[in-house]
């Protein structure tokens with residue numbers, strides 16, 4: 533996981549001011565204030581191809597959680613960081629409704645993710661450090677909520693997560709790091725296997741980079757820098773193992 537920066541990006545027209553998403557959000561807010569608690573949310577709007585494409589480009593085709601390159605092998609999901617329809621703060625509890633309906637079409641709440649991180653792990657989980665501060669409508673202040681799952685933009689994942697080879701770990705005992713690993717399945721076996729395969733190749737490249745007598749050393753060092761950029765898959769693993 534690495535930070536995704538949406539500063540200055542163009543919001544897709546369907547979600548921007550007076551776009552369909554914006555108009556429906558305003559209506560839901562009025563409905564909520566009039567006592568309505570059930571909302572229909574349209575995947576045709578938040579999952580519109582212009583929205584997904586913009587997120588894919590911004591995230592270099594990578595999942596916002598596991599950093600696997602998704603876009604060339606799968607359609608991927610438009611994931612709501614704060615769940616749109618209802619939320620769970622703990623496993624095996626009933627879904628609490630409504631969810632964060634007023635953020636269903638908010639671009640800042642949307643990220644591109646792989647289907648496994650989103651559908652098999654994160655689902656509707658949205659645990660908080662302090663449940664008494666949970667915001668239940670657009671009338672509350674989101675800044676008072678502190679999510680236990682790392683926010684892909686508002687948090688800096690490298691403060692909370694680290695790697696020992698291919699194995700992801702909470703950094704310095706970070707509770708948020710531990711919860712993020714658990715709730716998005718960042719330590720799942722298939723992901724570990726895929727990262728290990730990549731890591732072992734990188735270990736060989738690192739030996740070339742460190743050996744100044746090797747004519748390929750300079751090129752290997754330069755390539756490592758590229759692999760540590762946010763545009764590359766598993767870049768936090770590369771940074772933690774080879775670029776610190």
Ligand SMILES: [Zn+2]
Nearest residue numbers: 595598646649
């Ligand atoms: Zn993923």
